[in-house]
Amino acid sequence: MRNSDGEASETNVRPAEAEQVALGVSRPRNSMEDVSGLPRRTLLITAIFAFAAFIYAGSLSFYAQVASPTAATSGLFDSAIEYGYRWALAWINWWAILGPATALLAAAAALALYWSRRLGRSAPARTRLATAAGSALIHCIASCTSVSLLLFTAGTEAIQQWASFSSVPLLDLGPAPLPAPRALEIAHAVLVPISLSSLLVCLSALASCWSLLPPFVRSGVVRSLDAALFIAFVFVSIAFPLLPNADSAGIWAWDSGTEDESSFLLRLASIRLAVSILFAGRLGLWCLPIALNLIENTNFGAMVAARHLRAKKSGFLTTIGTLSILAVAFSSCSLTTTLSVMGGFRDDLKQKILGNNAHVVVQKGRRQTFDGWSETLVTVKETNGVVGATPVLTGEVMLSSATNLAGALLRGIDPISIDSVSDLKENLVCGKLDYLSRPALLLEIDPEERGSAFRPCQRSSWLPKPVESSKAQEDKRLERSGRKEPAKLGDAINTSSSNGLDIRSILDLDRDEFFRSEPEVLPGIVVGQELARVLRLYVGDEVNVVSPFGDLGPSGPMPKSRPFRVAGIFYSGMYEYDMKHAYITLHTAQGFLGTGDTVSRIEVKVEDVDRAPETAAQVRNSLSRVQPELLVQDWQEVNQQLFGALALEKLAMFITLGIAIMVAGFCVFGTLTLMVQEKSREVGILQAMGTTKRSIVAIFLGEGLMIGLLGSLIGLGFGFVVCFAAQNFGITMDPQVYYIDRLPVHLDATEFGLVGLSSAVVCLLATISPALLASKVRPLDAVRYD
């Protein structure tokens, strides 16, 4: 009978045994007997062995990350010298880092193996020590052979490479080919699993020695690990940034925006997150008994319930109890995560809709225009809660470029006041809004500005990547392969990589001259990024806008066409907008669409987005005296169907995943039913001592509630961590598919509370039946012994 840690709370100790135990000191410390059975030297040898394994594991991970021969001799080399140098370095690393560690481990393993042979056959440590030592020896041999083989081949390769390299000019080298011989590959494929699995066996055998250690050693180790965790937590909390962006990074940010820096900051922040999670988990584990103690102190029912939960039960019940807590945790975690992601999508959509649309729209009716808008504008602007208003004239047109044709919604805007209503200015990725009203400037676009204007366009994949990088890469590739093909761009291109710059400037010059050959001033137009992609448009390009309502021709109305020049490209984040919208000035639009001095609508921005309906009502009120025929709609009204569908989807998801919580509730039901069966005698005794049936029900309800609360607390914690990580560390998504570059997450405290509450309630409901079952136990049946 080997009890793991001397916790002698088995209920089924036979009386004779109990008598014997009671005559002893205090408790049946079975493990103490095991330990006292261990000679001191065994402990010492185990400790040495464990230490050697620890050192070895450390150096192995370092070696694998930094200096392994595969890492050192793979990839591309600029010269044979570098190749040979890396190969030599791999050798040195092997001898300096992993070699001594392996030797230490092998020696310790041999010592342990030798000692385990001398231990008595019944000594508890014998098998484990022998297993650990034997597998460690196997691992040492296998890994040594494997690494030696690799290094040997790498060395041979190096010599061969050297021979072949020396025949060609040193500066002109291709990638080093490293096809390993077939036999070596096979040997390696056999040796690596052997060494890995034996290492695993060794570590698990060592881990199973844990229970053999004396309690004071174990508590010491646990305490020092706790202390290390605490120190690490304090350190990362002070030193590391919480979020992986340059703003919160403090001293760690050196050069905002570079790839290296952001990945470094991401690493720091994720280390902080990981350490914090570990610490929080440990803290929770540490707090759990204290919390249970507190609960026990409240009243009788809570005391019995908490004690039942924490007391040692039969193995099966412990397992399914833990499982039911985990089930509740898992389901509530998935529910909160899903709801947060859906909320994130909703928020994202809302933000984009609000950024591109007015909060409140004043219009006459669909496709109708109205005049006298300037008075309306004044009235609207004077209404309380209105931040800005701008007139808009819309019309449906076709855009045709040299290569393609697309339909679009043309919006005539006032470039000045549009700023107070929509995010158009911020959404521009290329060009400027100024060009709309001063189209002559478009002809003067500086090539450097055009170049720089391309950079923020990286979200749009159709735009060419910066010429420099792709060109330089190609140059480098050409150079490395040694095959200097005649470049397409003619003799101007040199082989040196620095000439990429020249190529770009030549290209830009070409284009610039092309533009200058047509010095016609055309009105500006701002198009969406997707529209620009379809029409292959750049800033400064010419595009024809065709309106279906033109002049009357001999055979009915003739389409009216007019050239415009692209003044800017915007990215709103909504495919609908980027694909369908084009902006010109109001004046141009009125002329082009032939509507006279009228507008389709007045777009209004309000102070508080969520109070848009109230503001809309006020606007309606003040307009009713002047122009009662105008319709006033707020953004929620306009997008009612969309948000209604989103809310329905969210509700459906809540119900579907709520069923997962119900399944967890079944688990709780099973656990509590078993618990009632196991504790029925206790229930009888409690009744014999005068516990009412109501208290018995309360005890078991309390147990269910505690399982539910514990589970949902764990689940919500995990859910929060997952959402926090997704929110701040970013789960990237394919913008081509989702039109959004990272998973949006919105953390809502109310939702979290609701999920926690509902899982606790479900657990409580699942407990009602077992609790009633418990109250039906008759005290007589419990105390009768037959």
Place this chain on the structure above:
Amino acid sequence: MTRELVVVENVHRSFKHQGRDVEVLKGVDLRIEQGEMVCVVGASGTGKSTLLHLLGTLDLPSSGRILYGGQDVTRFSGSQLARFRNQSIGFVFQFHHLLPDFTALENVMMPGLIQGGAKREARRRATLLLEEVGLEHRLSHRPAELSGGEQQRVALARALLMQPSVVLADEPTGNLDTATSEQVHDLMCRLNAERGTTFLLVTHSQELAKRMPREVSMRDGLIESDIRHP
């Protein structure tokens, strides 16, 4: 001062067994006075345990009355019975029936906690009682870590916590060796003498019964003799 504490009047108790009524108690009459120490003896199956369960209100008689201080407990409602058991009766069973998840001290405190009284007061009284039964060094031990004799002494302390009018003990020493039984019995006698608690013991040991002040022997569901030893 003698006062009739318990009055059992013509109590019958029959069980259904395979469709037939089996009468275990066939009209028992018994009067127990305050502070008495009564020992019920008899062979197995004579109904002495059933009588004890009826006295402890764990079971109801088929007919007849059981009066405690003039009150008929057979007419009590569920919650009344619970309160009555909590405050007026202490049980000691053959198997200690301590709660395995609680320490000795908590087990003794339990009736006080069930009553809903102050925890500190319950703890104080429980500690005193455990000292009285000689277990002051076992307060924080679980029942499984105690010997059989110790377990029964804890059970005795638990039965006494609420200062009940009567302690009902069903073969309290049935599982103990002679020496330990002796200790437990001496303890009960001492408590009876010192505190004046009424004890009702059920046992099959004639030798033990001889030493008790009052010996009631049962046979076949009826009281055969009621002897008071001097």
